[in-house]
Amino acid sequence: MSKKPNPELIDGDNPEWTAEDFRKARPAKEVLSPDLYAALIAMNRGAGVRGPGKKPVKVQTTIRFDPDVLAALKATGTGWQTRVNDVMRRWVVRRRAA
Numbered sequence: 001m002s003k004k005p006n007p008e009l010i011d012g013d014n015p016e017w018t019a020e021d022f023r024k025a026r027p028a029k030e031v032l033s034p035d036l037y038a039a040l041i042a043m044n045r046g047a048g049v050r051g052p053g054k055k056p057v058k059v060q061t062t063i064r065f066d067p068d069v070l071a072a073l074k075a076t077g078t079g080w081q082t083r084v085n086d087v088m089r090r091w092v093v094r095r096r097a098a
Contacts, residue, residue, distance in 0.1 A: 058085075 029037050065073070073080045 028040070032040070073084060076083065
């Protein structure tokens with residue numbers, strides 16, 4: 001049973017493509033001037049292509065805590081992992097100074 005289209009969403013100036021339309025379609029590179037095509041490509045990296053991302057500031061790792069220690073850390077609320085990182089940083093700095 002096919003669903004009837006909503007008449008308010010039908011755009012007479014931009015009708016839905018038929019199988020024949022898809023068959024006759026050609027890539028933009030074939031129908032646009034080389035200059036225009038190059039300019040459009042330069043503006044758009046393309047679907048599915050990610051831009052340059054920031055380098056991660058932190059490194060993901062796994063550490064094992066005793067259950068009571070982990071419970072106590074989590075009980076301090078949101079940001080407990082950052083606080084653990086801060087404590088470890090202070091420890092590393094003290095060790096370097098010694």
